[in-house]
Amino acid sequence: xxxxxxxxxxxAWPFLAGSYGTGLIxxxxxxxxxxxxxxxxxxxxGLVSFGHAAFFGVGAYALALSGMKLGLNPWLGxxxxxxxxxLAALIIGYFCVxxxxxxxxxxxxxxxxxxxxxxxxxxxxxxxxDGIGGFDRPQIAGLSLNDPIYMYFACxxxxxxxxxxxxxxxNSQFGHALVxxxxxxxxxxxxxxxxxxLKLCAFVLSGAFAGFAGALYAIYNSFISPDALSFAQSGMFxxxxxxxxxxxxxxxxxxxAIFLLMKQFVSSHTEHWLAIVGIIFVCCVMFFRSGVxxxxxxxxxxxxxx
Amino acid sequence: xxxxxxxxxxxxxxxxxTAAATALSFDATLARVFAQTSGPIKIGVLxxxxxxxxxxxxxTWRGIETYLEEHGNKIGGRSVELIKEDDEFNPQVGLQKLxxxxxxxxxxxxxxxxxxxxxxxMIGYMKQSGTPWIVTGAGSTALTKExxxxxxxxxxxxxxxxxxxxxxxxxxGIKDVVVIASDFLAGHDVAEAFAEAFEKNGGKxxxxxxxxxxxxxFSAYITDLRSINPGAVYGFFAGSEAGRFVKQFQQFGLKGKxxxxxxxxxxxxxxxxLQGSSAVGGLSSSIYCETLDTPENKNLIARYASKSKDxxxxxxxxxxxxxxxxDDAVKSVGGNIENAADFCKAIGxxxxxxxxxxxxxxxxxxQAIQNVYIREVHEExxxxxxxxxxxxxxxxxxxxxxx
Numbered sequence: 001x002x003x004x005x006x007x008x009x010x011x012a013w014p015f016l017a018g019s020y021g022t023g024l025i026x027x028x029x030x031x032x033x034x035x036x037x038x039x040x041x042x043x044x045x046g047l048v049s050f051g052h053a054a055f056f057g058v059g060a061y062a063l064a065l066s067g068m069k070l071g072l073n074p075w076l077g078x079x080x081x082x083x084x085x086x087l088a089a090l091i092i093g094y095f096c097v098x099x100x101x102x103x104x105x106x107x108x109x110x111x112x113x114x115x116x117x118x119x120x121x122x123x124x125x126x127x128x129x130d131g132i133g134g135f136d137r138p139q140i141a142g143l144s145l146n147d148p149i150y151m152y153f154a155c156x157x158x159x160x161x162x163x164x165x166x167x168x169x170x171n172s173q174f175g176h177a178l179v180x181x182x183x184x185x186x187x188x189x190x191x192x193x194x195x196x197x198l199k200l201c202a203f204v205l206s207g208a209f210a211g212f213a214g215a216l217y218a219i220y221n222s223f224i225s226p227d228a229l230s231f232a233q234s235g236m237f238x239x240x241x242x243x244x245x246x247x248x249x250x251x252x253x254x255x256x257a258i259f260l261l262m263k264q265f266v267s268s269h270t271e272h273w274l275a276i277v278g279i280i281f282v283c284c285v286m287f288f289r290s291g292v293x294x295x296x297x298x299x300x301x302x303x304x305x306x
Numbered sequence: 307x308x309x310x311x312x313x314x315x316x317x318x319x320x321x322x323x324t325a326a327a328t329a330l331s332f333d334a335t336l337a338r339v340f341a342q343t344s345g346p347i348k349i350g351v352l353x354x355x356x357x358x359x360x361x362x363x364x365x366t367w368r369g370i371e372t373y374l375e376e377h378g379n380k381i382g383g384r385s386v387e388l389i390k391e392d393d394e395f396n397p398q399v400g401l402q403k404l405x406x407x408x409x410x411x412x413x414x415x416x417x418x419x420x421x422x423x424x425x426x427x428m429i430g431y432m433k434q435s436g437t438p439w440i441v442t443g444a445g446s447t448a449l450t451k452e453x454x455x456x457x458x459x460x461x462x463x464x465x466x467x468x469x470x471x472x473x474x475x476x477x478x479g480i481k482d483v484v485v486i487a488s489d490f491l492a493g494h495d496v497a498e499a500f501a502e503a504f505e506k507n508g509g510k511x512x513x514x515x516x517x518x519x520x521x522x523x524f525s526a527y528i529t530d531l532r533s534i535n536p537g538a539v540y541g542f543f544a545g546s547e548a549g550r551f552v553k554q555f556q557q558f559g560l561k562g563k564x565x566x567x568x569x570x571x572x573x574x575x576x577x578x579x580l581q582g583s584s585a586v587g588g589l590s591s592s593i594y595c596e597t598l599d600t601p602e603n604k605n606l607i608a609r610y611a612s613k614s615k616d617x618x619x620x621x622x623x624x625x626x627x628x629x630x631x632x633d634d635a636v637k638s639v640g641g642n643i644e645n646a647a648d649f650c651k652a653i654g655x656x657x658x659x660x661x662x663x664x665x666x667x668x669x670x671x672x673q674a675i676q677n678v679y680i681r682e683v684h685e686e687x688x689x690x691x692x693x694x695x696x697x698x699x700x701x702x703x704x705x706x707x708x709x
Contacts, residue, residue: 018409018410020405020409024405027402120490128490129490130426130446130491131397131423131426133427133429134426134430135430136430146434221398221430221431223426223429225397225423225426225427227397227398264402264406267392267403268391271355271392
């Protein structure tokens with residue numbers, strides 16, 4: 001029910017808000033896809049990745065480069081971006097899933113930093129620290145994504161599609177196996193599951209969705225630079241997931257929106273916005289253990305009972 | 307879910323809070339709508355005010371304020387509203403802020419940014435939006451290659467400052483040079499522009515090295531420099547790196563043996579406190595020099611004295627001059643800055659004598675055409691300043707940027 005109202009609001013949003021508000025939510029939708037993809041790893045498989053920006057960035061660069069260097073249609077570019085990110089996740093995941101706990105966190109971080117330096121140094125391809133800019137947004141059936149409203153609906157469609165697919169994955173047998181992995185890996189192994197392979201599958205799927213978000217982000221900004229691969233970006237994804245509620249899929253999406261909007265408004269008023277966002281984050285972790293989503297859900301349920 | 311309740315606000319409290327928050331934000335929106343219809347000229351200042359380069363944003367800002375104070379906070383007869391946004395030296399943040407300035411604040415003109423990577427990110431969006439945009443700071447040579455009708459660069463281009471220095475050094479008795487430049491895009495821009503002119507005029511580039519950004523210890527590079535023993539070293543560093551390089555250059559005893567020369571940012575008023583006497587005698591090229599003996603510059607120095615104990619630097623002068631450019635353009639369109647196309651054309655007709663000297667724009671690429679000063683560092687009563695030893699008049703844009 002709540003989701004339906006949400007969806008209606010999302011459909012009406014561009015006509016209620018001006019172009020600025022539409023742009024803000026477009027960006028929030030893109031980051032929501034990335035945050036949900038991280039939640040698949042963190043919330044359901046129990047794998048805390050501190051390098052998720054790597055796949056986001058790879059997707060974004062793949063889209064930009066397939067358009068600029070290969071002259072590929074951006075719609076095909078999105079496909080290429082998803083596949084490239086999945087491939088990157090396969091290679092990186094192959095090494096990462098062999099370790100767990102802190103070692104896993106550090107290894108994902110290390111790989112992300114590796115890609116970051118590659119993007120900075122490989123000037124001929126990536127444009128170095130100045131990035132790649134100025135490519136045009138694609139058209140579909142004569143509708144140019146340069147129009148903020150079409151861009152918004154394209155991202156909304158991408159978001160709904162991702163949410164639906166991720167839910168299908170989580171509710172499948174595979175998804176249940178992932179939760180088993182999170183709860184008790186030893187037991188899953190004893191039951192005969194190939195845990196490494198399960199983890200790798202989750203890693204690749206998660207990377208593919210992050211790459212999809214990255215591709216949309218590159219289209220939205222008509223620009224990509226190494227900052228999208230930086231570990232600050234990875235940290236931001238983690239914050240979004242924790243803020244919204246780990247393991248609730250829709251929670252991280254809400255977390256992404258809250259984080260972006262909060263940042264946008266607070267940082268216009270003070271240069272010390274990080275301190276304020278930090279305090280809010282500490283409060284969230286202390287008082288809303290299950291994130292904003294969990295809190296809202298509890299609150300609504302309590303309201304319904306009384 | 308049977309956790310202990312730590313925090314459970316009553317529903318009424320939450321509702322009241324939400325209502326208050328909505329009312330507040332609504333008020334702000336209303337104020338914005340009203341300001342739009344009558345009112346002040348809105349100038350969006352998108353610069354870096356935090357991080358290691360935040361100082362440059364701050365000094366640009368002070369230059370802008372200096373001009374406004376001098377002119378009673380009026381431009382072309384209309385009052386001015388400045389809207390300041392910090393891009394955190396990050397292009398993604400820069401784009402978010404740019405959208406806010408253009409779509410939410412509805413500014414009439416955008417000033418900035420400092421970082422070339424942020425300027426690159428802004429191109430796509432600014433082409434679309436058509437909002438007048440005056441670049442202050444970002445030096446990437448390729449930026450003006452875009453030849454956007456609504457973009458002008460009122461400050462230096464890397465090529466513009468580095469290339470004349472190459473010619474000057476070759477013509478002033480320096481035969482071979484080692485180029486050492488920070489390993490990011492600007493460093494490569496500068497090294498290339500310098501080397502091209504230096505070699506064209508008969509000089510020899512003995513070696514080019516690119517230390518990574520953030521290098522603390524230059525000893526390996528300086529030892530190498532000593533064994534090559536060239537006539538001069540040409541350096542590109544900024545901020546604290548410039549401080550470290552110049553200091554270590556002296557500590558290793560190369561000062562006096564190898565001539566120290568470099569880009570504007572390597573030997574400038576903001577690096578002198580870090581360099582002290584090790585900077586004395588160093589040569590650099592820039593579009594501005596704080597000791598220029600012109601009435602325009604003396605006026606700026608006198609007015610800036612109330613804001614800072616330091617002399618104005620290149621960024622302060624940029625902030626000041628860009629406001630002068632806007633002022634003149636607004637006057638010439640009769641105050642109607644809302645007509646972006648006419649306003650942009652008026653900027654293109656700029657022809658002023660700024661504190662830095664005469665400034666006008668290339669009609670094709672929209673790069674400022676201005677003097678380049680060859681400067682030498684002097685010590686004067688315990689303070690360090692640059693003094694002009696030669697002028698290359700009216701240097702334009704990189705010829706490769708033209709149509």
